[in-house]
Amino acid sequence: MTNWKFIYFVGIGGIGMSALARWFAANGFAVAGYDKTSTTLVQKLVEEGIPVTLEDEIESIPAEFLKEPNDTLVIYTPAVPVQHKQMHYFRDQNFLILKRSQVLGLLTKNLRTIGVAGTHGKTTTSSIVAHILRHANVNSTAFLGGITQNYGTNLLLNEPTDNLEAVFCVVEADEFDRSFLTLFPEIAIVTSTDADHLDIYGAHEAVLESFRDYVSQIDDDGVLFMRDGLGLAAATKAKVLTYSLKTGAYHSDNIRIANARFVFDLIHPDGKIEAIAMKIPGYHNIENAVAASAVALYVGVSEEKIKEALENYGGVKRRFEYQVEEEGHIYIDDYAHHPTEIEAFLSSVKGLYPGRHITAIFQPHLFSRTRDFADGFAESLSLADRLLLLEIYPARELPIEGVTSEMLIEKVTLEDKQLVAKDKVLSVLAGLNTDIVVTIGAGDIDTLVEPIKHLLHIPIVNN
Structure with a gap:
């Protein structure tokens, strides 16, 4: 990842793309990009010193990014239309062009990757995992699909270290366009495998096949935390542990509402964490918290730290x-x-x-x-x-x-x-x-x- 001086993003305003842009900027690369709309996220990137153009013109790309194709990596989102002028130019001039998911795959190769996949719940679940690790002072980084209320960002950076292989990296494993197949996690969560993105997959069975392919890529010595009933266990050699709202090795019990908060006990194979009062509401978020807590317990976070983190987790923007x-x-x-x-x-x-x-x-x-x-x-x-x-x-x-x-x-x-x-x-x-x-x-x-x-x-x- 050190061969390039310049990183140009086509579709930089996307939530996942902007996290990558921030990572490269924080690590000394010159970053710029295009997006079609000046959203709040785009404006924030500009405020942070990352130039963003709203014009699909070659002239709007900073000149230094175009001088030498070997010095510039182009990262794009599949949501960019095929007739995009800048993309045509980069292809014609033989720039290296990679999808966001491919770049994530490269970044996470040398880290202890925790991949959170699922047609629903992956943004909240991954952000809870990241929050628990950060609260427990576990050296970690996270590429998230939403802006966290606790940190005001979709990117959490790890502490500098000479031993990157000890750093946990929490990443959303996105099934759209089969992007998650660039990831080979040590630890994985799969929250759901419902039919979605049928414009890409055509049929639900193709979605399921893609999830089976994803879990087959989990490290053989790793672990899959699978929502109870999803039926992916046969597709992986990793250890499989189940969770859900009410069943599985990890589940919730004694759910009640007190003072406009959902309160529950978390049951796990070695015990119980009692009376967790979640700041974010919803039965689905209790289930997301159960999955995240299962991962935290697995990597050695204490019950006390998990409860503290869940109770001060503020959620993700635009999620309840x-x-x-x-x-x-x-x-x-x-x-x-x-x-x-x-x-x-x-x-x-x-x-x-x-x-x-x-x-x-x-x-x-x-x-x-x-x-x-x-x-x-x-x-x-x-x-x-x-x-x-x-x-x-x-x-x-x-x-x-x-x-x-x-x-x-x-x-x-x-x-x-x-x-x-x-x-x-x-x-x-x-x-x-x-x-x-x-x-x-x-x-x-x-x-x-x-x-x-x-x-x-x-x-x-x-x-």
Whole structure:
């Protein structure tokens, strides 16, 4: 990794890409990049001294990055469209071009890698693992898929050491585009293997096959912490230990809600950690905490440190993130973009606030995902009391005939539902009598968060 002086990112504003950009910048490389939108994350990179252009033009690339192809590594995300001018130029000029996942694979070769995979839960689970290790003073680094509330970043750097092989590296093992097959972890977690990214895989069986390939790459002397029931054990030579919310070698017990917090006991093969009061809500987050704690116990972190870390873990931005929390007024933002995630999120909101009225604002992400899971989306969204449905966020896709938000809303069983243009959400919301408001989605719905907070005229209460 020392052969290059310059690192250029095409799609630098992505959460995983920005973490890599920060790592290279922190380690003395000259870093720059392109992204199509000036998001909060992009603005933060610029503030940190990393030049970012929003123009897909060759002239917008810093000149020193183009002088000698052998001096510059180009890292790209598969979300970049095929007709991208900068990518065409780099290919024509014989620059070395690697996917983010390939670079992660190179970085983690000499580290004790903890890979967290799964169609749901990997960002929260990996960030909990990283937080526990950091709280317990275990020398570690982490490339995360979200901005942690505790640290305000998606990258945690290890302490300098001459013995990198003793450093733990927590990394999200992303199944999208089979990216996780560049990783060969010592320790792995698999949270879920539901059907997703069918625009890439075509069928659920192909998704499952990819997960089997991933766990086959775990070090033979390593360990797989597998959610109970996933059926991946036969695909790996590593030791397999199971976990879940209620079953497996590691599980929770005595779950209750006290003072608007989920409290539980954590059962593990050698004992029990009692009365853990999680700062972040949700049954799914208890399960994520169980998985993370299993890894922490395995690497030697004490029960006391695990409990302390779980109780002061603040979560990840856009994962059940409270924006407003006052008596009678709640606003929560969440990244959920798959029916299973939406069901887990809304079920947790209803569990925390029984009998309260929930207004859900949802932006579907990808035409193909909306098509493939339309019935599931309709069922999960129907858990709300009122739905404001936005147009589909296309991301990397072109429209698919017949796949629209109109098609989706017809399947939702709620009576109180309406299609709303993104630029009309605030005016529609202003005319409604709301109790609990939630925004859900992985597109650009996050740009509505601050305006909605302002509209509600309620101060944030820090936990």
